[in-house]
Amino acid sequence: MPPRTSHEAEPAETPAARPALRVAVLADSDTRWKWGALTARRLTAEAAGDGRGVHPVEVSGLLLRGRATPTPRQLAEVGEVGIDAERVREVTAVEFLHTVRDEGYDLVVLALVGGGVQAMLHGIAALGLPRRPVVVTGYVGVVYEKLADGLLLRHGADVVLANSAHDAERFRAVYEGVGADASAVTEAALPFLGGAPYRPEEGRDTVVFAAQPSVPASRADRTYLLRRLVEHARLHPRREVLLKLRSKPGEHTTHIEELPYQKLAQRLPGGLPPNFRLVYGHMGEVLDRTDLLVTVSSTAALESLHRRIPTAIxxxxxxxxxxxxHHFVGSGLLTSWDTLDGGIRPRPDTAWVAGQGVAADGSYGTAYDTARAKVTALLDAGEPAPLAPYYTPATAPGYLPGILGRHHLAPDGTPLPGAAASREPGRVRGAVRETVRNAARGAYRQGVQRVAPVIRRMGEL
Known part of the structure; x- marks a missing residue:
């Protein structure tokens, strides 16, 4: 997979002397950072090898500034992604576009919410680069809502990754149904599946509930799930019961969590039993000691199924x-706490699992071959075709300007007046600017997570 600046190599040239393939990953949350960084690594794995004709790969990590921008702690907890967290920097949308223009990336992975992807597609197109980067995007997990909206906002990328055969079929149907080109849809798998296959251990009995920030949303429903989990721990005092949390209070993930389980647990009558614990950290490490994974609809269920860990929805x-x-209808995994309390565990339907990209059959090693070949072909083809999203000022004049405007871009993808990144000289001024930005971001997060929910509740009185 040669970089787009490559030239015919001399026989005596060594891999270390070859131009590097330059890759940028832009993410807007901790989970999307994990997906984007690992996707970039899997798409360029062949290029990063040691054989002749192989080029080194340089991956730049960029975080889109917003309400869910991950903290250093969150970056550290997502696990090994092959990019030093210390070298990841935060940018605005306009700053990112300046970076794309100045750095000459070969490949850009957009690990963003749909609106962010659409804005960056129009922004990159508006740069008018002599040779633009190949653009890849996709989804971080189970696609169970806003299918058409999210897909059409991602349309225009060179590669739209689907995490399973099931998703690839649905994605193509949406694009073809509106008359859009569906050739970008490419079947792959979640890039963070892995870990050792499940093996029971003598004396270990661990149940893990994988919590989600916004599912369910109401206090009553979240309190109910917490209460049943605690009751399960009391019913089985020799069983270790873990509540796996995505973030600490004050931090955001892909979705806003207005009612953290940590706070609900503090108010639970009777307190918490000794065999019940709240845990954080990398999901893969928690699954290493899990004997039953329970969730409502977390992507953790797919990680668990990949490792053949007993799983309950x-x-x-x-x-x-x-x-x-509802995504798990037909999976054989749907069950209730009453059934789990009685010791009955669901068994997955093998046909359903095979269609969901969890690759429990051992095929995961080749899951990215097709996507990698497509990216290689695009890089080798020379000048790619202009980016052509489905949404344009002509097809969606009442929708697209708002999407772009949230990222300070005009309807033609160019930065709005005053949105251009200021380039202040000197370390001191840069440090002061960064301090002010961090303070503002902290205030913004405080407002989103704490103040806004209170105002909404007051409005419901």
Whole structure:
């Protein structure tokens, strides 16, 4: 996979002397950072090898400034992604576009919410680069809501990754249904699946509930799930029961968490039993000691299934689209706390699992071959075709300007007046500017997580 600046190598040239393939990953949350960084590594794995004709790979990590921008602690907890967290920097949308223009990337992975992807596609197109980078995007997990909206906002990328055969079929159907080119849809898998296959250990009995920031949303539903988890721990005092949390209070993930389980646990009558614990950290490390994974609809269920860990999807609050557990209809995994309390564990349907990209059959090693070949072909082809998103000022004049405007871009993708990044000389001024930005971001997060929910609740009185 040669970089787009490559030239015919002389026979005596060594791999170390070859131009590097330059890759940028832009993410807007901790989970998308994990997906984007690992996707970049898998797409360039062949280029990073040691054989002749192989080029080194340089990956730049960039975080899009916003309400869910991950903290250093969150970056450290997502696990090994092959990019030094100390070298990851935070940027605005306009600053990112300046970086794309100045750095000459070969490949850009957009690990963003749909609106962010759409804005960056129009922004990159508006740069008018002599040779633009190949652009890849996709989803960080189970796609159970806003299918058409999210897909059309991602349309225009060179490669739109689908995490399973099931998703690839749905994605193509949406694009073809609106008359859009569906050739970018490429089947792959979640890039963070892995770990040793499940093996029970003598004397170990661990149940893990994988919490989600916004599912369910109401206090009553979240309190119910917490209460049932604690009751399960009391019913089985010799069993270790863990509540796996995504973030600490004050931090954001991909979705806003207005009612953290940590706070609900503090108010639970009777307190918490000794065999019940709240845990953080890398999901893979928690799964290493899990004997039963329970969740409503977390992507952790797919990680668990990949490793053949017993997995349960709760029906206690119904099987409903807002919960996302409707995605698991036909999986054989749907069950309730009453059933789990009685010691019965669901068994996955093998046909359903095979279609979901979890690759429990050992095929995961080749899951990215097609995507890698497509990216290689695009890089080798010379000048790629202009980016052509489905949404344009002509096709969506009442929708697109708002999407771009949130990222300080005009309807033609160019920066709005005053949105250009200021380039202040000197370390002191830069440090002061960064301090002010961090303080502002902290105030913004405080407002989003603490003040806004209170105002909304007051409005409901």
């Amino acid at each position: 709760l029906t206690d609050l119904g099987v409903r689209e807002p919960l996302g557990n």
